Amino acid sequence: MFKVGDATITRVEETNVPSYKLRNVFTEMTDAQFDQHKHWLAPHHYEAESGRIRLAVHSWLLKVGGKTILIDSCCGNNKNKPGRPFWHMLNERYLERLAAAGARPEEINLVMCTHLHHDHVGWNTRQKDGKWVPTFPNARYVFNKPDIDYFSKIDADPKEGPAELGTFRECVVPILEYGKADVIEGAYRINDFIEIDTAPGHSPGHVFFKLESKGQRGVFIGDVWHHLLQVYYPDWNFPKNSDAAQARVSRRKVLDYCAASGALVMPGHVGLPFAGRIEKTAGGYRPDFKA
Numbered sequence: 001m002f003k004v005g006d007a008t009i010t011r012v013e014e015t016n017v018p019s020y021k022l023r024n025v026f027t028e029m030t031d032a033q034f035d036q037h038k039h040w041l042a043p044h045h046y047e048a049e050s051g052r053i054r055l056a057v058h059s060w061l062l063k064v065g066g067k068t069i070l071i072d073s074c075c076g077n078n079k080n081k082p083g084r085p086f087w088h089m090l091n092e093r094y095l096e097r098l099a100a101a102g103a104r105p106e107e108i109n110l111v112m113c114t115h116l117h118h119d120h121v122g123w124n125t126r127q128k129d130g131k132w133v134p135t136f137p138n139a140r141y142v143f144n145k146p147d148i149d150y151f152s153k154i155d156a157d158p159k160e161g162p163a164e165l166g167t168f169r170e171c172v173v174p175i176l177e178y179g180k181a182d183v184i185e186g187a188y189r190i191n192d193f194i195e196i197d198t199a200p201g202h203s204p205g206h207v208f209f210k211l212e213s214k215g216q217r218g219v220f221i222g223d224v225w226h227h228l229l230q231v232y233y234p235d236w237n238f239p240k241n242s243d244a245a246q247a248r249v250s251r252r253k254v255l256d257y258c259a260a261s262g263a264l265v266m267p268g269h270v271g272l273p274f275a276g277r278i279e280k281t282a283g284g285y286r287p288d289f290k291a
């Protein structure tokens with residue numbers, strides 16, 4: 001568990017396994033750059049035998065100001081994930097882990113998705129009597145309008161759809177239809193403790209969540225960076241972006257915010273210890289994520 005002022009934050013893991021080949025993800029990486037960083041990569045951020053990066057998939061359970069908030073909802077069970085054998089047809093005891101972390105589904109007040117990719121919306125809904133219904137019946141779900149617009153268009157295109165491996169229509173559209181979504185656009189303040197700021201590029205509506213309590217700060221950055229190597233090399237994009245140039249600009253914006261605020265940074269996929277801080281250096285940035 002992590003603390004930021006009076007807020008408590010618990011990581012709820014879905015998976016944490018080797019996934020994509022490092023060399024396929026960061027094609028610009030030189031041998032010299034790899035040699036420079038390999039001392040800290042394995043085992044928590046890279047599996048040397050397979051050459052694959054380790055990517056955690058988790059939610060952050062945030063309790064602050066009397067509210068119980070779930071940030072990002074992972075892949076979900078029994079989902080077809082072509083090209084992603086490590087997340088395909090999962091059968092994880094995620095809801096039991098969430099309960100162990102201190103929240104049953106009906107106790108969640110807010111679900112906040114940093115963006116609407118398939119690995120961030122999976123538990124938004126569950127199947128009941130052949131229908132997709134909200135998993136968290138008493139929650140409002142906060143979605144970003146540019147992502148709703150972007151994935152709606154892809155989903156409606158018979159050549160491109162269904163969007164996000166079908167998760168848009170299974171895990172996002174039902175929430176809209178049940179009237180459970182708060183669709184916001186641009187910077188937005190949720191309450192005294194949480195502010196939403198924009199970081200587009202990985203998807204058009206990608207946002208990050210700034211937390212403040214008792215003068216301490218935390219920040220949930222989603223996929224602004226997937227891997228700590230991107231802190232050292234902010235121009236390295238993870239594949240699959242709606243706008244690659246914009247993703248680089250957003251990464252620097254968020255890195256600057258993290259470094260200037262001293263916030264505890266909680267990314268969407270970084271491995272053990274899962275959270276840390278960012279330092280500004282003469283030439284750029286350095287992660288201070290100590291296992």
Ligand SMILES: [Zn+2]
Pocket residue numbers: 117119120223268269
């Ligand atoms: Zn992701």
